[in-house]
Amino acid sequence: MEIFNYMEKYNYEELVFFNDSKTGLKAITCIHSTKLGPSLGGTRLWNYKSESEAIEDVLRLARGMSLKSACAGLDLGGGKTVIIAAPKKLKAMNFSGGHTEDLLNL
Incomplete structure (x- = not known):
């Protein structure tokens, strides 16, 4: 997939x-559209097989939220x-400060 063209x-x-x-x-945030207002959407935790699979999923989900x-x-x-992340790995992560704060403020 050529990401910019897509x-x-x-x-x-x-x-x-x-x-x-x-x-x-490791996380990816996608904003599909703010034409009607701020973006609405949630967070999905998934054990993706590849980064490409995660990118395709976040693009699909963000567009779905716009619609x-x-x-x-x-x-x-x-x-x-x-x-x-695998769910077991996520439980072991330390979620104090750093980029997790950025995720909450998007």
Whole structure:
């Protein structure tokens, strides 16, 4: 997938990567659209087979949130964050400060 071409074709605004070596946190946040308002979306924790799979998923989910918000008549756009980790590994991570704070403030 040529990411910039794909983002342009489907009107994505942002794709942000987080990598915190101290905690092991790896996450991707995607903002599809803020045309109607701030982005609405949640966070998915998944044990992705590859980074490419995680990128494809976050793009699909963020766009889906834009469409759901518009269909519901909300003045909100769509976004999503995916955390790349096996659930057991996530429990062992130390979530104090660092990029986790950035994720909460998006």
